[in-house]
Amino acid sequence: MTASGPREKCGVVGVSLGDRASARPLYYALYALQHRGQESAGIVTHDGFQQHSHVSMGLVGDAFDEADLAGLNGSVGIGHVRYPTAGSVDTSCAQPFSVSFKSGSLGLSHNGNLVNAAEIRDELAGLGHAFTSDGDTEVIAHDLARNLLEEDLVRAVKHTMRRIHGSYSLTIMHDDTVMGVRDPEGNRPLCIGELDEGYILASESAAIDVLDGELVRDVRPGELVILQPDGADFDAYQLFERERSAHCFFEHVYFARPDSAMDGHLVYDVRRELGRQLWAESGVDSDVVMPVPDSGRAFASGYAEAAQEEGADVEFAEGLMKNRYVGRTFIMPTQDARERAVRLKLNPISDVVEGRTVTLIDDSIVRGTTSNQLVQLMRDVGAEGVHVRIGAPPIVAPCYMGIDMATREELIAADRTVEEIREEIGADSLGYLSIDAVAEALSTSRADLCLGCVTGEYPYDIDGETTDRDVERPVIGGGAEAAPSDD
Ligand code: SF4
Incomplete structure (x- = not known):
């Protein structure tokens, strides 16, 4: 495909490197993910005290210079390359999205698209949250920040996952803790790699290769992976389990780099x-x-x-x-x-x-x-x-x-x-x-793939379209449905 082919929306990455500075490894990883987004590039790091952020329009090579990288202090960080499909084309929607709340600082990089972002945005706006962009990533950040006021990290992420509906692979940084989350259907890719000095989460394994790392495994659908701040290990929590996955088959056909391994292939x-x-x-x-x-x-x-x-x-x-x-x-x-x-x-x-x-x-x-x-x-x-x-x-x-x-x-x-x-x-x-x-x-059954664009039936509940499975659309607006449970 050439001139006007489909375009991947985003690539995400996150690292925790112990004693080593994270800016340059994040920069190289974003280079390896450049094919997933050419509109903007950004990195947010944390030095143990505060966040440092640089986000700019353009290709990775144009978005950062030496001084930008030198200012991104800290051994943990997340990064993002973006081609926008939700939200406007300007820096207000470029990512990672970063903000400080009462519950601490948050950075978020998102690959995917929520189908109920507008409902959650309306509810949070009604509760006094002020939004600075029209993208769905800020919606996730505000929801998570709110949950973090009352819950520990794992429960807060689970609470937000219960409310958002659609496809998402996220790298998140809460203070100096970097995490990766994949939606319960595993629509968009995300994998874990081991580096000499720590661990990396990335959309594709090519970003691990470029840092001479080893692919550990894919993040599982519905899983939260937390990289320890000292870079020594990671902890994994299976927060949601579905009978069927919905991997995007088009990643394998078109979007992903041929040298990446994805969902075992x-x-x-x-x-x-x-x-x-x-x-x-x-x-x-x-x-x-x-x-x-x-x-x-x-x-x-x-x-x-x-x-x-x-x-x-x-x-x-x-x-x-x-x-x-x-x-x-x-x-x-x-x-x-x-x-x-x-x-x-x-x-x-x-x-x-x-x-x-x-x-x-x-x-x-x-x-x-x-x-x-x-x-x-x-x-x-x-x-x-x-x-x-x-x-x-x-x-x-x-x-x-x-x-x-x-x-x-x-x-x-x-x-x-x-x-x-x-x-x-x-x-x-x-x-x-x-x-x-x-x-x-792909050695899988059709039931475990997203085939929406070739069948017209989608794995999510989308207004005006038919779905190919039983999906439970979260009910927004408080009440029992919005509360986290232990399942
Ligand atoms: S397979 Fe699904 S997620 Fe992938 S391009 Fe088609 S509709 Fe989109």
Whole structure:
């Protein structure tokens, strides 16, 4: 996927490093998570007495200079990279969110999206809480701060988890204690790593690798992990247990780095396996198999390998070159410029394509405009035939869990058959992967995945949409339902 693909909302990290300063390790970890958010970056540390914060718009490399890092004192801290889907695009919504309450200082980094943030915000505003942003992370911070006035850390977090509904992986810093929380369905990823001097919590294991650490394990759905302030160990509390999880399958297909391990699987291996399944389900004879860079690569190599194992006379070739300096902010004032955008981003090597049939492999089709332009580009440089194979099922519905995808009206597959999409993008044939193949590659059942965007049925209770399970939406507004229990 290229020009206007789905965008991950955020990456989160938290460290506790004993005697060592946390700013630079957090900075490196955010670099490793840059693909999860390019709008803003931030770090909040604690030196045992007070918080230090630096949050800025832009890429990690632009958001911090030496002086910024030098001012972030302390051996514990949390960090965040963000692309906003809830809340406005300015520094008031950039994260980590940090604030001092009567109950102590709090910093919060959030990946995901709450579906009942407005209700909790209204209730807390009615109780006198003043909000400085329109994002849902501040809602979680205020709720937690309120609970911390009367409860210990574990009970306060559990109380807040009972009230918030939706997807969240959080790193939280309360005074000098860093914690990680994953929502009871485990929709967004979060893992624990061991470093030489302490422990790290991060959205993806690539952030652990960059610090020469070892992946310990994923944070479990519904689990709270507290890093000890001296960096010696961590404590884990299983606060909620659900019969089914709702891992976002799209993390494996598209968002996560291929070198990250997530929920027990190396993402690269999953993508190659999905490519193999794609050949098994809808393989087509062609002269050359070609990935749409970058994320189509692992799918295409698995697809070509499976084809060659079955005796197909097909070459795997990188025939589309990506210009990595064309950013999202490319200005496209006219239709002509918009059409040129794909050519600026992706240029075919005509010798690889000319006079041959090509199978283009991509990870997904959202609006269809890029696919249409790529097929046309292949024909322009002399392809005799162009087949398209997609390493995911058709996206038929939007995401409400923190992925910037598109509205239902914009999604090409929302109201078209595969044959109609094929016609629209101008390919000779088109094949998608089945949902069962995705579940098989992840060695899980469909019941434990979020499949909202490919089925239109969601694991959370979302206004105006159907759900694929029994979900209990928390009742906000005091009373027995809002009180914590010991279950
Ligand atoms: S709707 Fe799709 S993109 Fe969103 S969380 Fe579910 S699987 Fe992931």
